[in-house]
Amino acid sequence: MEGETFTGKRTATSADMVKRGIAAGFPIMLGYLPIALxxxxxxxxxxxSILELTMMSVVVFAGASQLMAANMIAVGAGxxxxxxATFVLNFRHFVMSLSFMNRLRTVSLRWKGPMSLGLTDETFAVTALHTKEAKQEKGALFYTAIILTAYAAxxxxxxxGGVLGEVIPEQLSQSMGIALYAMFIGLLTPSVKKEWRVGLVAVTAMLINALCVQLGMSTGWxxxxGTVFGGMSGIFLLKEERK
Amino acid sequence: MIFWIIAGMAVVTMLPRLIPAFIVDKLQFRDWVNRWLNAIPYAALGALIFPGVLTVIPDRPHIGLIGGLVAVVLAAIGLNVILVVVGGIAAVFFLTL
Known part of the structure; x- marks a missing residue:
């Protein structure tokens, strides 16, 4: 790609970065649509009301907790x-945001602040595995485009979903429940192929998560x-700085 | 009532996302903290995939598992993420026909 050419970084224009961001965000769009519907x-x-449910998506932008809230409102919870419950479920974004923001140290707070609000499991996963843009000149645009693509979807x-009701046939919509998991797998697998220790970090996190669920802990915690302690195994496993 | 639920949810969701932006501007981390933070994406992916993938069809965990394995194979042979997603959806679709 252009990055390899002479004066690599400088040839990437703003429009290129935005286009690449939208392309990288497209799988999130695919995964979000059925869940949003x-x-x-x-x-x-x-x-x-339509206004209320759309506004919740605009200002909360956190899928699992919005679905949970809709269920709780339906049963008359306070x-x-x-x-x-939303706080507990979304607290994981603190850990993810810390990792993401640490990578974006060169970006000014005026950009980073608003960007942090668009952090979800999915936007974090995609942005975090595209590390090289963080060091490029217009990198922030690339990440912003990923986030806005996901947000729009x-x-x-x-x-x-509020206006049309059930538009996707049940059979298809339940199959699409695997979309975001498949995306996470599609992001993780190439990294594991490149460095098998990355796989050990992920498996450690899986096992800790599964154990916590077995012990009756809520999904959020x-x-x-799983993320915090699984990540700690990386301190020992990923010794050399991975650029 | 709904208005306050939305406002409250927005605040408790924003704060954990926003606070790290200010923290990293104030602090320099030691090497091991940076290594930890760099490992977080892989750990997060692990924790997000499993055991959640088993709940795709809640009463039939093996379907999510097989769909996940199909995704692993497709990704391992180097397909683009979009094709991995489409392949995973197709696998679950056919398993639930």
């Missing part, structure tokens, strides 16, 4: 209960502990 349908059934999909 499902959320829209559930939220509508829970008694939320506001505080819903908000605390999420907000638009929620709205559509189990993922936090």
């Amino acid at each position: 499902t959320y829209g349908v559930l939220a509508k059934q829970a008694g939320m 506001a505080l209960e819903i908000i605390i 999420w907000v638009f999909g929620s709205f559509l 189990a993922i936090v502990l």
